[in-house]
Amino acid sequence: xxxxxxxxxxxxxxxxxxxxxxxxxxxxxxxxxxxxxxxxxxxxxxxxxxxxxxxxxxxxxxxxxxxxxxxxxxxxxxxxxxxxxxxxxxxxxxxxxxxxxxxxxxxxxxxxxxx
Amino acid sequence: xxxxxxxxxxxxxxxxxxxxxxxxxxxxxxxxxxxxxxxxxxxxxxxxxxxxxxxxxxxxxxxxxxxxxxxxxxxxxxxxxxxxxxxxxxxxxxxxxxxxxxxxxxxxxxx
Numbered sequence: 001x002x003x004x005x006x007x008x009x010x011x012x013x014x015x016x017x018x019x020x021x022x023x024x025x026x027x028x029x030x031x032x033x034x035x036x037x038x039x040x041x042x043x044x045x046x047x048x049x050x051x052x053x054x055x056x057x058x059x060x061x062x063x064x065x066x067x068x069x070x071x072x073x074x075x076x077x078x079x080x081x082x083x084x085x086x087x088x089x090x091x092x093x094x095x096x097x098x099x100x101x102x103x104x105x106x107x108x109x110x111x112x113x114x115x
Numbered sequence: 116x117x118x119x120x121x122x123x124x125x126x127x128x129x130x131x132x133x134x135x136x137x138x139x140x141x142x143x144x145x146x147x148x149x150x151x152x153x154x155x156x157x158x159x160x161x162x163x164x165x166x167x168x169x170x171x172x173x174x175x176x177x178x179x180x181x182x183x184x185x186x187x188x189x190x191x192x193x194x195x196x197x198x199x200x201x202x203x204x205x206x207x208x209x210x211x212x213x214x215x216x217x218x219x220x221x222x223x224x225x226x
Contacts, residue, residue, distance in 0.1 A: 004157075033213070033214075035216075040124070040218060041218060042119075042121075042203065042216040042217055042218040042219050043158070043203065043205075043214075043216040044216070045213065045214070045215075048213060050213075058213075090157065090158075102146075102147070102207055103149065103160050103163055104149075104160075104214055105160070106157035106158050106159075107157055108156045108157050109156055109157060
């Protein structure tokens with residue numbers, strides 16, 4: 001029962017470095033999402049993909065890019081990391097097309113520190 | 116701008132106490148409200164509420180939605196130390212399920 005798998009679990013970057021966070025789901029979901037979670041601010045949506053081949057900005061997209069590689073995979077890229085991007089990143093997925101099944105299921109998260 | 120506000124932000128109780136967590140929202144095109152429990156890692160789904168007045172129950176946890184007054188409550192009775200977690204409220208406001216989250220309520224249950 002893999003569900004939503006994120007890699008890596010932890011990462012430390014220096015300011016200006018780039019990296020890609022990977023996310024894959026095996027539930028045949030149409031929609032996928034990237035969030036960041038900071039203390040006292042809940043989960044904030046960075047980017048989402050309502051269906052394969054589409055991506056859209058969320059609440060806090062600046063400094064990030066995404067790729068919906070196929071139906072299973074949705075990656076998040078930091079081109080030039082900044083200390084303000086230190087956070088815990090969560091990937092999620094949902095059916096996206098049927099209201100009753102629009103529950104989002106989350107990966108275990110990536111803890112990113114930018115020095 | 117869509118907004119979801121949870122209260123209290125943190126709560127400390129002893130085992131056996133009953134707690135009520137609050138979630139109010141202001142969103143366009145409301146579809147559903149969800150509650151999640153987050154321990155050390157990923158948020159895990161608890162309830163999805165779509166209609167007013169229908170209580171959802173799962174063991175000691177229950178939740179109800181008031182679409183007229185735009186709020187939901189999550190009740191936990193006879194709390195246990197394993198209930199210690201962050202409880203997140205979120206609202207679906209589009210047809211394909213994009214969520215807007217509240218800040219979360221940190222619940223600590225002492226033995």
